[in-house]
Amino acid sequence: MSTLPLDPDSKLAAYAHPDKLVTTGWLAEHLGEPGLVVVESDEDVLLWDTGHVPGSVKVDWHTELNDPVTRDYVDGAGFAALMSRKGVSREDTVVIYGDKNNWWAAYALWVFTLFGHPDVRLLDGGRAKWVAEGREMTTEVTQRPAADYPVVERSDAGVRAFKEDVLAHLGGRLVDVRSPQEYTGERTHMPDYPEEGTVRGGHIPGADSVPWARAAAEDGTFRTREELEAIYQQEKGLAPGDDVIAYCRIGERSSHTWFVLQHLLGFEKVRNYDGSWTEWGNAVRVPIAKGPDKGSLR
Amino acid sequence: MSDDLSSEPTAGLPPAMAGIVEDFQALPERERLQLLLEFSQGLRPLPAQYEGHLEKMERVDECQSPVFISVEVGEEQEHPVHLHVSAPAEAPTTRGFAGVLQEGLDGLPARDVLELPADVCFRLGLEQAVSPLRMRGMTGMLARVKRQVRVAVAA
Numbered sequence: 357m358s359t360l361p362l363d364p365d366s367k368l369a370a371y372a373h374p375d376k377l378v379t380t381g382w383l384a385e386h387l388g389e390p391g392l393v394v395v396e397s398d399e400d401v402l403l404w405d406t407g408h409v410p411g412s413v414k415v416d417w418h419t420e421l422n423d424p425v426t427r428d429y430v431d432g433a434g435f436a437a438l439m440s441r442k443g444v445s446r447e448d449t450v451v452i453y454g455d456k457n458n459w460w461a462a463y464a465l466w467v468f469t470l471f472g473h474p475d476v477r478l479l480d481g482g483r484a485k486w487v488a489e490g491r492e493m494t495t496e497v498t499q500r501p502a503a504d505y506p507v508v509e510r511s512d513a514g515v516r517a518f519k520e521d522v523l524a525h526l527g528g529r530l531v532d533v534r535s536p537q538e539y540t541g542e543r544t545h546m547p548d549y550p551e552e553g554t555v556r557g558g559h560i561p562g563a564d565s566v567p568w569a570r571a572a573a574e575d576g577t578f579r580t581r582e583e584l585e586a587i588y589q590q591e592k593g594l595a596p597g598d599d600v601i602a603y604c605r606i607g608e609r610s611s612h613t614w615f616v617l618q619h620l621l622g623f624e625k626v627r628n629y630d631g632s633w634t635e636w637g638n639a640v641r642v643p644i645a646k647g648p649d650k651g652s653l654r
Numbered sequence: 655m656s657d658d659l660s661s662e663p664t665a666g667l668p669p670a671m672a673g674i675v676e677d678f679q680a681l682p683e684r685e686r687l688q689l690l691l692e693f694s695q696g697l698r699p700l701p702a703q704y705e706g707h708l709e710k711m712e713r714v715d716e717c718q719s720p721v722f723i724s725v726e727v728g729e730e731q732e733h734p735v736h737l738h739v740s741a742p743a744e745a746p747t748t749r750g751f752a753g754v755l756q757e758g759l760d761g762l763p764a765r766d767v768l769e770l771p772a773d774v775c776f777r778l779g780l781e782q783a784v785s786p787l788r789m790r791g792m793t794g795m796l797a798r799v800k801r802q803v804r805v806a807v808a809a
Contacts, residue, residue: 399718400719400744400745400746400747400748401687401747401783401784401785401788402687402690402691402694402746402747402750403744403745403746405687405688405691405746406691406694406743406746418784418785418787418788419782419783419784419785424782455744
């Protein structure tokens with residue numbers, strides 16, 4: 357039930373779900389049309405304030421999508437209130453973009469998916485590409501009238517895995533999207549992010565290592581379908597019919613890989629384990645493999 | 655270290671830093687972010703000797719973006735301290751924290767810098783608006799400033 361037309365770009369057309377992405381050219385052409393809401397979601401909570409796509413609204417993963425008390429996302433009422441405040445209605449086409457290869461934008465899109473927002477797309481190349489192309493930016497604060505957004509209960513089952521699900525899945529296909537050093541256990545946090553340490557290092561036994569950024573090209577856009585198939589299918593032997601769980605450290609980088617597997621390669625069952633290593637690496641008596649080998653369950 | 659457990663956010667702070675904390679505390683939580691943005695815009699450009707020479711500075715590993723600091727400690731008796739920071743425009747929150755430290759510490763005697771309470775960053779009242787996770791970069795920056803001051807004074 358897309359409100360706005362799909363982007364006919366030929367690179368996008370090759371993906372399994374071309375309706376989940378738009379190019380910067382498409383966005384520039386449709387900016388300001390009724391039924392389109394542009395959302396920026398960044399790692400840095402102030403980046404939108406320094407300049408953003410005209411008319412866009414900021415959605416912050418930390419302070420708006422996460423529950424402030426429990427380690428969980430907002431509930432149906434919380435999401436409805438957030439959307440209403442941002443001026444997003446259930447019928448709107450939402451295009452999300454952000455910094456760092458759309459890392460946080462993909463995370464936001466994944467959270468929108470938990471609430472089944474019908475039409476939500478990523479801007480291929482994100483903020484960096486829009487800026488690099490010299491497209492319009494503004495610091496003007498967007499004023500959108502509050503919208504009516506229905507309370508839709510969050511549905512975790514399809515795309516979200518909990519620790520118990522991962523334990524039951526052991527022996528199945530897992531993708532670890534962290535840095536190689538985190539995978540081997542040499543580091544318990546990602547380079548540059550020392551504050552999110554864990555007690556134990558390593559990976560979930562049986563997980564393949566595919567650092568998330570391999571899916572991104574130099575300009576921050578997603579690699580072509582053919583290039584992505586070469587990585588995930590030919591190199592790692594994953595198949596679209598496989599039941600796959602992706603994880604990282606807190607579930608944000610793996611949202612990016614979830615997007616690639618689910619929407620660009622059309623895998624049928626992909627879940628993101630958002631507890632990820634900050635849960636697994638601190639959990640008692642869960643199996644851990646160290647070193648470069650995938651490891652197996654004894 | 656004189657961590658003051660009293661509830662007064664400015665307790666034990668030198669005047670400039672106390673003034674900054676007061677300014678933040680006077681605003682509603684959401685508006686504090688805008689003030690942080692102003693600090694990010696007010697961060698001084700690097701002195702010429704560091705421009706293009708980040709290897710002469712210390713990387714702040716606690717920050718999620720490439721941030722480098724260098725602390726200048728004067729020869730005068732009081733050893734006045736000046737802070738130089740390089741932080742990318744794409745990391746305005748980190749730049750804002752750096753700006754707060756730069757302005758709050760500028761010209762302070764080394765001894766006063768070393769006595770700054772370790773929780774000074776949390777007294778700005780930004781945890782809710784920024785999230786606690788993002789506060790760690792500023793705490794790390796202050797710890798590294800103090801270490802550089804300690805080394806310089808001992809030399």
